[in-house]
Amino acid sequence: MRERRPQSVGRHGAVKALCLGLALAALVILLARSNASADSSGDGLILVAAATSAQETFNKQCGACHMAYPPEFLPARSWKAITGDLRHHFGEDASLDKATTKAIAEYLMANAADRAPGAPASLLRGIGPDEAPLRITDTPFWRSIHGNIPDSVFTRPEVKTKSNCLGCHIAN
Ligand code: HEC
Ligand code: HEC
Numbered sequence: 001m002r003e004r005r006p007q008s009v010g011r012h013g014a015v016k017a018l019c020l021g022l023a024l025a026a027l028v029i030l031l032a033r034s035n036a037s038a039d040s041s042g043d044g045l046i047l048v049a050a051a052t053s054a055q056e057t058f059n060k061q062c063g064a065c066h067m068a069y070p071p072e073f074l075p076a077r078s079w080k081a082i083t084g085d086l087r088h089h090f091g092e093d094a095s096l097d098k099a100t101t102k103a104i105a106e107y108l109m110a111n112a113a114d115r116a117p118g119a120p121a122s123l124l125r126g127i128g129p130d131e132a133p134l135r136i137t138d139t140p141f142w143r144s145i146h147g148n149i150p151d152s153v154f155t156r157p158e159v160k161t162k163s164n165c166l167g168c169h170i171a172n
């Protein structure tokens with residue numbers, strides 16, 4: 001069956017969504033910097049270290065097998081569920097120690113679709129309040145954009161799977 005393509009997903013909103021990960025990453029660092037200069041006691045510097053290291057930890061650990069997916073593509077409850085069972089992660093054991101898992105979970109939840117300031121509402125469209133999709137590729141947002149792409153494109157050797165965003169998209 002062919003998927004319906006809801007008109008409410010504007011191309012503009014979607015483009016914004018893809019750029020969001022980077023925009024937010026820059027914002028976190030900027031905020032941390034301004035705190036550091038405003039706070040002469042030195043606490044600000046600790047904040048800089050904490051803000052960057054959570055993101056770096058996420059990039060390193062969650063980018064080991066696939067790209068580090070931008071947190072804005074799933075609601076906080078999805079990230080909670082994903083980080084809550086890393087031992088059984090899509091057929092792989094992606095488990096990490098407690099402290100690392102906690103830092104990553106907090107980073108992902110703080111920057112999630114329902115928490116990140118300015119995240120387009122379309123990212124959450126069609127996801128019920130009790131639903132916590134474990135895949136970006138299962139969300140109505142993602143499916144509506146990619147619904148017209150034939151399966152044969154996803155199975156090409158350079159793509160292999162829907163989850164391989166960078167098989168088709170360029171990271172910048
Ligand atoms: C040991 C390898 C490995 C590590 C480490 C890993 N993952 Fe995954 N992840 C996978 C596999 C395998 C899949 C399924 C890919 C597929 O279906 O093609 C996946 C899929 C996902 C998906 C769903 C992608 C989609 O289809 O929308 C998300 C979200 C995800 N991982 C998040 C994370 C997060 C967050 C971390 C870090 C805590 C992480 N992963 C670390 C192996 C890993
Ligand atoms: C088979 C190739 C392919 C894969 C894999 C793929 N995409 Fe796309 N994606 C496309 C194409 C083609 C479009 C443009 C669709 C259109 O405008 O009709 C697109 C559009 C988008 C858009 C809308 C903004 C834009 O750049 O046009 C977003 C956001 C997006 N994809 C995110 C993702 C994410 C996140 C993943 C991985 C979970 C992913 N895509 C995986 C092919 C792919």
